[in-house]
Amino acid sequence: MDALDGKDLSASALQVYQTGDYKNAARLFGEAASVFLAQGNKLDAAEMKNNESVALLQAGDARGSFEAAHGTAQVFIESGDFRRQGMAFGNEAAAQNALGRLDEAIVNYKLAAEALEKAGEDQLRAISMQALSGVQLRKGKVFDALFSMRIGLAGLKQPTFRQKFLLFLLRIRI
Numbered sequence: 001m002d003a004l005d006g007k008d009l010s011a012s013a014l015q016v017y018q019t020g021d022y023k024n025a026a027r028l029f030g031e032a033a034s035v036f037l038a039q040g041n042k043l044d045a046a047e048m049k050n051n052e053s054v055a056l057l058q059a060g061d062a063r064g065s066f067e068a069a070h071g072t073a074q075v076f077i078e079s080g081d082f083r084r085q086g087m088a089f090g091n092e093a094a095a096q097n098a099l100g101r102l103d104e105a106i107v108n109y110k111l112a113a114e115a116l117e118k119a120g121e122d123q124l125r126a127i128s129m130q131a132l133s134g135v136q137l138r139k140g141k142v143f144d145a146l147f148s149m150r151i152g153l154a155g156l157k158q159p160t161f162r163q164k165f166l167l168f169l170l171r172i173r174i
Contacts, residue, residue, distance in 0.1 A: 023059045133152070
C-alpha cells in the first residue's frame with residue numbers, strides 16, 4: 001500500500017463516521033493507522049488512532065476507545081505538536097471518564113488543557129476544562145469544578161454570549 005491508501009482509508013472513514021456508523025468508521029481509522037505506521041508515518045498513524053478512539057467512544061466501546069488513544073500523546077509530544085497532543089490527552093481522558101477511571105481522567109484533562117493552551121487553542125482548552133469540571137462534579141468536588149470551569153472560560157479570547165454569561169455567573173458564585 002502506498003501513502004494514498006492511508007489517505008483514502010482516512011477519507012472513507014471520515015465519510016462513514018459522518019453517517020453515524022461509528023463501529024465501521026473506527027475499523028477504517030484503525031486500518032489507516034496501520035497503513036501509516038507501516039510506512040513509518042507515526043504522526044498520521046497516531047492521528048488515525050485518535051480518530052478511531054473518538055469513533056469507538058461514540059459506538060459505546062469505552063475500553064476500545066481508551067486502548068486506541070493510549071500512548072498517542074507521546075508521539076505528538078516528541079514532534080512538538082501541542083494541538084494534537086492536547087487532543088490525544090483529551091481523547092484518553094474521555095475514555096477514562098466513560099470507564100469510571102475518574103482520577104486518571106482528571107490528570108489527562110489537565111494535561112490536555114495545558115497542551116492546548118501552549119497551542120493557542122483557547123476554545124479547545126475551554127472544552128477540556130469544561131470536561132474536567134464535569135469529572136470533578138462526578139467526584140463531588142464542587143469547588144474544584146467551579147474553579148476549573150471559570151479558568152477555562154476566562155482564557156477565551158473571544159467568548160460567545162453564552163460563555164460570557166456563564167463566566168459572569170461563575171464570578172458571582174465563587
